[in-house]
Amino acid sequence: MTNLTTMGQAARAAATQLAQLTTDDKNAALLAMAAQLEAATPAILAANAQDLAAAATAPTKFLDRLRLSEARIADMAAGVRAVAALPDPTARLDAGWVTHAGLEIQPRRVPLGVIGMICEARPNVTVDAAALTLKSGNAVILRGGHEALLTNQALAAVLQAALASCGLPQTAVQLVGDPSRASATALMHLNGYLDVLIPRGSARLIQAVVQEATVPVIETGAGNCHIYVDAAADLAMAERIVVNAKVQRPSVCNAAEKLLVHEAIAKKAVPRLAQALTEHGVALRGDAAACALWPAMTPATEADWETEYNDLIMAVKVVPDLNHAIAHINRHGTRHSEAIVTNDYAASERFLNEVDAACVYVNASTRFTDGAEFGFGAEIGISTQKLHARGPMGLAQLTTIKYAIRGSGQIRG
Known part of the structure; x- marks a missing residue:
């Protein structure tokens, strides 16, 4: 098995060096990464083709996350350039103050240090993580799934070559070559070297990391996301939002999995929305009231309300009112992204205030929960904690606070 202690030591040394880089140094390395990703597109696609061939019998939703194309690699490179164009968080100085003792206190943004990532068949995470950690002055150790091993190795080699071309340590971005369960477990226990561990993948993976890791963990990703169509909804708007949130890319964590409809408009809304979703290939599962309005639905089980499908499947429930919608979401949601469609301002404000989730939308698709869409350039994950x-x-x-304190000989009495 890969010697993770050695990797941790190298990452810690690299992080110390990265923390001292200027913004120009970091941006130059990021632009080199983007250029080399584009230049290495044929080699990356060849490696990805081997991974896809080995996983040919996997579900469509899995293959969608694994598959790269020229366009997706170009998007990766564009994302790296977007990160280079963003302000450097470690260059920002927050407002300081002077205490009663005459001490000048200045908060500074500093890197977390060494970030570990465990992810499944998501090669884009390798590039996003490398770009964001470099710009924020952190080193990263990545452990991907065995299904994406060759693709990740090709990407890591490109990123490390770009670092070397700029005189930076290649160990700022490291890939664990052993995709076994044992290597993941070892990374979860790399105390003394990892400052934080971020899992990206299925709910099962994330919970395994949260429960087993002894290093600090940021819980990310699982998205049992809901759209509630209120009594005061514009149904044309609701149709556009629901179809986009479910269909545009169903395999990702910000895709909508559940549709709640107010009973006052259910006779019109359920058939209309069900028809639109069915035309896009969505298999529907409903409660008794929804099935009565659209008999082609499969009756939903209790497990459906807890399930993140990551597929063209959606469960539909008719609810008596806003109170029941909010209660259902707070009980079954994963605190990721939730949306209401309504023209009732009071209802929208209650939904924003009372739904417990990282991102809460009024009259917009949950698909916007994304670092690039939020103006962050990219994201290292979507935290649901x-x-x-x-x-x-x-x-x-990816930064924390250090307080720089200047005195003139003060002592505390």
Whole structure:
């Protein structure tokens, strides 16, 4: 098995060096990464083709996350350039103050240090993580799933070559070559070297990391997301939002999985929305009231309300009112992204205030929960917890505070 202690030591040394880089140094390395990703597109696609061939019998939703194309690699490179164009969080100085003792206190943003990531068949995470950690001055150790091993190795080699071309340590971005369960477990226990561990993948993976790791963990990702169509909804708007949230890319964590409809408009809304979703290939599962209005639905089980499908499947429930919608979401949701469609301002404000989730929308698709869409350039994950970050995690969320305190000989009496 890969010697993770050695990798941790190298990452710690690299992090110390990265923390001292200027913004120009970091941006130059990021632009080199973007250029080399584009230049290495044929080699990356060849590696990805081998991974796809080995996983040919996997579900469509899995293959969608694994598959790269020229366009997706170009998007990766564009994302890296977008990160380079963003303000450097470690260059920002927050407002300081002077204490009663005459001490000048200045908060500074500093890198977290060494970030570990465990992810499944998501090669884009390798590039996003490398870009965000470099710009924020952190080193990263990545452990991907065995299904994406060759793709990740090709990407890591490109990123490390770009670092070397700029005179920076290649160990700022490291990939664990052993995709076994044992390597994941070892990374979860790399105390003394990892400052934080971020899992990206299925709910099962995330919970395994949260429960087993002894290093600090930021819980991310699982998205049992709801859209509630209120009595005061514009049904044309609701149709556009629901179809987009479910269909545009069903395999990702910000896709909507559940549709709640107010009973006052259910006779019109359920058939209309069900028809639109069915035309896009969505298999529907409903409660008794929804099935009565659209008999082609499969009756939902209790497990359906807890399930993140990551597929063209959606469960539909008719609810008596806003109170029941909010209660259902807070009981079954994963604190990721939730939406209401309504023209009732009071209802929208109650939904914003009372739904417990990282991102809560009024009259918009949940698909916007994304670092790039939020203006962060990219994201290292979407945190569904409350400490120390929540929602899409960009550059600022990969830093912490150091207080610089200047005195003139003060002592405390």
